[in-house]
Amino acid sequence: MLRPRPDGHVVAGCPAHDRLREVLGRAGAADVLAVESCVGRLRALDQRHGGGRCVDEVVGRLPAALALLDLSVTARIGDSLRTAVADLHNLAGWACFDTGRTAEALRHFRTALTVAGGDxxxxxxxxxxxxxxxxxxxxxxxxxxxxxxxxxxxxxxxxxxxxxxxxxxxxxxxxxxxxxxxxxxxxxxxxxxxxxxxxxxxxxxxxxxTDVELAAIGGTVHAELARTDSAETGRAVLLLTRAVDGFGPDRARSRTSSLISLAVCHLLAGRVDTGTRLGEHAVDLCQTLVSARTTERLGPLQDAARGQPAHRGARALAVRIHRLRVVGAVPGWPAANVADW
Incomplete structure (x- = not known):
């Protein structure tokens, strides 16, 4: 959160700055920094907790951010401001997508493309x-x-x-x-x-x-190929294990998605005890996220568990996923605190 500095200068986010900006009709570097800082804070919430943790605040910030584009700016500030506001729309699209609001997500992405211009x-x-x-x-x-x-x-x-x-x-x-x-x-x-x-x-x-994200996508690619070619399973397991071990709590959603794919690979390869154990952990993590997209990705895991009807744990996992997908994940999470900018 940006506040007045002790030296008396005004910065974005404080009432004095807002009044000054209204009088001058001009946006400056402090406004760019404020939008960038807001996007960074909300993007961190999205990656750690899921889009549902920040989507309302992201969307709520858009009118004020877009209004900045109507103010007078220098060429350099104008380019930076357009990039910052476009990235806020970019994040809004991603958070909406993660919460199942696909049509809204597409609108935000299209607006982001318009605002981004030549970046x-x-x-x-x-x-x-x-x-x-x-x-x-x-x-x-x-x-x-x-x-x-x-x-x-x-x-x-x-x-x-x-x-x-x-x-x-x-x-x-x-x-x-x-x-x-x-x-x-x-x-x-x-x-x-x-x-x-x-x-x-x-x-x-x-x-x-990062390298961990590259491993996650590589593992997902090989897991996709393993559906029709079991020879791909070993490479998928190696890369997905690397991803699961590499993602920290700041990337909880990505770690959960990789864990889901890893559990599927083990189940399809006949390592049912391991696949079930990893699958249960993946469901536990899904219940801590506010991410409809991650919950939807449990579908292949549910199918793989159903493919092991003789295994009690796999049967229980399939039932648990079914129940979670019906009710959704943590719909009652509180919204992020709205901070002044």
Whole structure:
């Protein structure tokens, strides 16, 4: 939260600054910092607890943030302000997506693209997230179209990290389409881009894409391929285990998703005791999140558990998942505290 400094200067978030801005009709660096800080705080809540923990505040911040774009600014401040406001819409889209508000998510992403203008790295990230919406809803060809737009923007931006994000997710889409060769080649390419990105300045919307995230997506790709080729299971288990061990509490949703996929792999490979134990832990974690998307991802785990009817634990796991998916995960979580900006 930004407050007045002891030296008497005014900064964004305090009444004196708000009055001064109204008189001058001008936005400045403090406004950019305020929006960026707000996005960073809310994005951290999203990654740790799920979109339901922050979605209302994110959406509620949008009118005030958009109003800043109507104020007079210098060219440099204007570019930074548009990027910050576009990223707030980008986060709003992601949080809405995570809470099952898909139509609203798509509207926010489209607005983010309009506001982002020439910030190609951010444009790439928005298209990537649009692609993830389609991928989640089993529309890999629509996802590929968004990922191709994301790739063009990433190449225009010159960011190796932006390109790594896109290429890894293209691999996931190809895996869903059954194109094993393309999927594996693209994952190797994504790893190369990650290696080239070391030392590159990291934009806040791309900071999630670490080596652990790369392992998680790689594991998910191989787990997808393992549905039709059991030889892929070993690689999937290796990468997903690395992801589960690597994600900390600040990335609880990602860790839970990786754990779900890992449990499925063990169940499909006949390691039912291990798969059931991991599956139970995954359900425990889902119940701590406010993420409809993560709960929906329990579907394949439920199917895999149902495929082991002779195992008491697997039967119980399938029933537990069914009940959770009916009622949803932690609908009564309190909203994030609204802080002044």
């Amino acid at each position: 190609e790295a951010l444009v790439s990230n928005i298209h990537y997230r649009l692609g993830r919406v389609h991928l989640h809803h089993d529309a890999p060809r629509s996802a590929m179209a968004e990922f191709q737009s994301a790739e063009r923007a990433a190449r225009a931006s010159g960011s190796a990290l932006a390109l790594a994000v896109v290429v890894a997710n293209q691999a996931w889409a190809h895996a869903k389409l059954g194109s094993a060769g393309h999927a594996v080649t693209l994952m190797d390419e994504a790893a190369d881009h990650c290696a080239r990105a070391r030392g590159e300045p990291v934009a806040p919307w791309a900071a999630f894409f």
